[in-house]
Amino acid sequence: MGEFELIRRYFASAPCAAPAPGVALGIGDDCALLQLSPGEQLAVSTDSLVAGVHFPDSCDPALLGQRALACAASDLAAMGAAPLGFTLALSLPEADEAWLQGFARGLNEMAGHCGLRLIGGDTTRGPLNINITVFGRVPAGQALLRSGARPGELLCVGGWLGEAAAALPCVLGQLPVDDEAARTLCASYWTPRPQLALGQALRGLAGAAQDISDGLLADATHIARASGVALEIDLEQLPLSPALLACLPLEEARQCALAGGDDYRLLFTLAPEHLQPLREQGFEIRPLGRVRAGQGVSLLDGEGRPLPLPAGGYEHFART
Amino acid sequence: MGEFELIRRYFASAPCAAPAPGVALGIGDDCALLQLSPGEQLAVSTDSLVAGVHFPDSCDPALLGQRALACAASDLAAMGAAPLGFTLALSLPEADEAWLQGFARGLNEMAGHCGLRLIGGDTTRGPLNINITVFGRVPAGQALLRSGARPGELLCVGGWLGEAAAALPCVLGQLPVDDEAARTLCASYWTPRPQLALGQALRGLAGAAQDISDGLLADATHIARASGVALEIDLEQLPLSPALLACLPLEEARQCALAGGDDYRLLFTLAPEHLQPLREQGFEIRPLGRVRAGQGVSLLDGEGRPLPLPAGGYEHFART
Numbered sequence: 001m002g003e004f005e006l007i008r009r010y011f012a013s014a015p016c017a018a019p020a021p022g023v024a025l026g027i028g029d030d031c032a033l034l035q036l037s038p039g040e041q042l043a044v045s046t047d048s049l050v051a052g053v054h055f056p057d058s059c060d061p062a063l064l065g066q067r068a069l070a071c072a073a074s075d076l077a078a079m080g081a082a083p084l085g086f087t088l089a090l091s092l093p094e095a096d097e098a099w100l101q102g103f104a105r106g107l108n109e110m111a112g113h114c115g116l117r118l119i120g121g122d123t124t125r126g127p128l129n130i131n132i133t134v135f136g137r138v139p140a141g142q143a144l145l146r147s148g149a150r151p152g153e154l155l156c157v158g159g160w161l162g163e164a165a166a167a168l169p170c171v172l173g174q175l176p177v178d179d180e181a182a183r184t185l186c187a188s189y190w191t192p193r194p195q196l197a198l199g200q201a202l203r204g205l206a207g208a209a210q211d212i213s214d215g216l217l218a219d220a221t222h223i224a225r226a227s228g229v230a231l232e233i234d235l236e237q238l239p240l241s242p243a244l245l246a247c248l249p250l251e252e253a254r255q256c257a258l259a260g261g262d263d264y265r266l267l268f269t270l271a272p273e274h275l276q277p278l279r280e281q282g283f284e285i286r287p288l289g290r291v292r293a294g295q296g297v298s299l300l301d302g303e304g305r306p307l308p309l310p311a312g313g314y315e316h317f318a319r320t
Numbered sequence: 321m322g323e324f325e326l327i328r329r330y331f332a333s334a335p336c337a338a339p340a341p342g343v344a345l346g347i348g349d350d351c352a353l354l355q356l357s358p359g360e361q362l363a364v365s366t367d368s369l370v371a372g373v374h375f376p377d378s379c380d381p382a383l384l385g386q387r388a389l390a391c392a393a394s395d396l397a398a399m400g401a402a403p404l405g406f407t408l409a410l411s412l413p414e415a416d417e418a419w420l421q422g423f424a425r426g427l428n429e430m431a432g433h434c435g436l437r438l439i440g441g442d443t444t445r446g447p448l449n450i451n452i453t454v455f456g457r458v459p460a461g462q463a464l465l466r467s468g469a470r471p472g473e474l475l476c477v478g479g480w481l482g483e484a485a486a487a488l489p490c491v492l493g494q495l496p497v498d499d500e501a502a503r504t505l506c507a508s509y510w511t512p513r514p515q516l517a518l519g520q521a522l523r524g525l526a527g528a529a530q531d532i533s534d535g536l537l538a539d540a541t542h543i544a545r546a547s548g549v550a551l552e553i554d555l556e557q558l559p560l561s562p563a564l565l566a567c568l569p570l571e572e573a574r575q576c577a578l579a580g581g582d583d584y585r586l587l588f589t590l591a592p593e594h595l596q597p598l599r600e601q602g603f604e605i606r607p608l609g610r611v612r613a614g615q616g617v618s619l620l621d622g623e624g625r626p627l628p629l630p631a632g633g634y635e636h637f638a639r640t
Contacts, residue, residue: 024361028546029466030398030530031363033458036356041344043351044439046407046453050446078350087366089409089451119364126370127447131409133366138353146349210350226348 001095003123010104011088016111017118022084022137032119034084036137042084043136043143045075051128056172061099063190064130065106070192071213072132073114074264077199078211080144081136085119086111089133091126114194142203144268149208149227153269155289158195160241161216163188165260166248184243192264198283202268205278207291209268215261217309220297223267230294233258236302239286258299259310321415323443330424331408336431337438342404342457352439354404356457362404363456363463365395371448376492381419383510384450385426390512391533392452393434394584397519398531400464401456405439406431409453411446434514462523464588469528469547473589475609478515480561481536483508485580486568504563512584518603522588525598527611529588535581537629540617543587550614553578556622559606578619579630 001009011017012027019026025033036042049068051057069086076083088107092099111118116134167185169175177186195211202209208223216233224231238257245253269291270278278285289300299307321329331337332347339346345353356362369388371377389406396403408427412420431438436454487505489495497506515531522529528547532539536553544551558577565573589611590598598605609620619627 030395031365033463034362042354045351046409047442048409048411048444050411050444053446075350089366089368091368091370122367124368124370126373129411129449131451133453143353
């Protein structure tokens with residue numbers, strides 16, 4: 001099977017490559033063509049996942065396809081953008097049909113879930129590397145930025161934290177997935193659900209927003225720096241799920257929530273009066289701290305006293 | 321040096337990441353934001369280059385930076401799009417400062433040459449893999465497609481063919497670069513010049529267009545199929561440069577031009593009356609055949625008789 005046949009069979013004819021509004025031209029020419037409505041801007045983000053670095057070489061290709069697209073789409077959620085499309089640049093050691101079939105199935109499922117169309121790509125031989133660039137639409141001037149946090153706002157997260165990090169020993173095959181709680185954690189790792197609806201609902205309401213990929217503390221630092229504010233996180237308000245607490249002791253669960261990464265939940269700041277109306281729309285929003293004048297991120301105990309910060313976040317090349 | 325410091329030092333503060341019209345938000349948030357003018361569409365294309373597949377592991381990083389961006393930008397030229405920006409997803413085995421400095425310098429040079437701004441990216445650890453997604457603007461409905469060729473048009477190419485393919489033995493270190501002609505061929509390989517101005521000049525004039533990356537015969541097949549026409553190529557009209565003919569015997573030079581790939585020249589169809597006005601604007605346009613009713617691509621000798629086709633084009637996984 002050659003490159004063009006591979007593209008045709010697994011990608012160009014997939015449901016996620018069907019025509020869609022906003023996609024004036026899809027797969028098959030030198031470029032795809034996207035069409036915005038008047039007054040819209042295009043949000044763009046690119047993410048690569050590398051075998052042996054971001055996922056085990058031997059993992060289920062369908063789960064990998066889901067996860068790869070979900071991680072990329074989460075950046076659209078973080079900007080409050082409405083999903084439009086994505087490109088896929090896939091480097092593969094060999095054209096393994098079973099692998100491709102599984103990967104395309106997972107990709108299609110997540111594309112359907114997110115409302116994203118495959119508009120183009122590139123397939124090359126090489127060590128397994130999955131690059132996805134996502135495209136979304138946002139009314140001009142309404143994108144959620146990291147720089148808009150203001151003192152007096154609550155610091156909030158959309159849903160639970162720490163499950164994906166706690167799943168890592170299972171994902172890496174170091175621990176068995178032997179009960180319901182462990183399965184829940186693994187699902188959080190493999191099939192994160194980009195919070196696209198929440199991101200769009202936060203337009204005009206949230207001060208600042210981003211998604212948590214490197215860990216709560218590390219990502220909060222980005223908002224604090226970009227906004228020129230201090231962020232306080234209450235240790236006792238960390239949103240720890242029942243599944244996480246069933247698998248890990250409290251201290252380890254907190255460490256996963258603070259520094260684990262891979263959550264792909266939105267972290268945002270919000271004036272207190274906006275909290276209840278958003279919850280009434282069905283969004284699970286959990287306040288875990290507040291914005292103050294100042295700088296940096298601090299962690300407070302139950303009585304508001306600062307705690308030492310654990311080592312935070314994941315950074316490539318951090319030890320070189 | 322960590323990932324964020326690496327991005328800041330070599331990419332976010334580079335001249336090619338400076339603010340520009342059309343880039344409402346550049347590097348530093350979850351997404352970049354692009355802004356089109358009313359009536360414009362966004363052209364998008366993604367390309368990956370893999371070490372050991374598309375280039376030798378040990379090659380000059382500055383040349384590699386130039387080439388990676390040029391190859392991607394050539395797809396914008398092929399659509400007649402005006403250059404806007406690009407994202408860079410770089411997987412690197414290690415954060416080697418000398419390599420990064422060279423790569424960023426080459427990337428910047430080509431970005432300046434093309435008028436493309438770096439708007440975002442991703443840096444990860446992994447086997448060397450360079451993914452670039454390019455963005456351009458084109459008035460709605462005016463993009464050059466592969467599907468517009470009509471019988472009676474000339475088949476043309478912008479400039480010489482075959483130089484990059486002929487340079488491969490030098491690029492791979494199998495032959496020395498010991499004279500002016502060999503240097504010219506290597507320059508064609510390492511620093512192709514995307515024909516962005518020519519692409520834009522062809523809007524409204526060319527029937528069909530694409531860039532030649534896999535080889536003239538292979539890429540002509542795409543136009544013939546997409547347009548539902550036959551394309552005839554005259555062997556004696558192949559545009560072979562003096563440098564190519566100084567390095568190779570005629571037969572080998574023709575083989576490079578027909579099937580070599582890596583030319584990144586525009587291949588397009590044009591009604592004969594448009595040829596002279598475009599040449600008067602300074603574009604080097606070389607007719608090498610014609611569009612006829614029918615299907616497929618044929619190669620004709622000096623007396624118009626069909627010749628057997630050599631093995632054509634480069635396709636990943638073609639032997640699996």
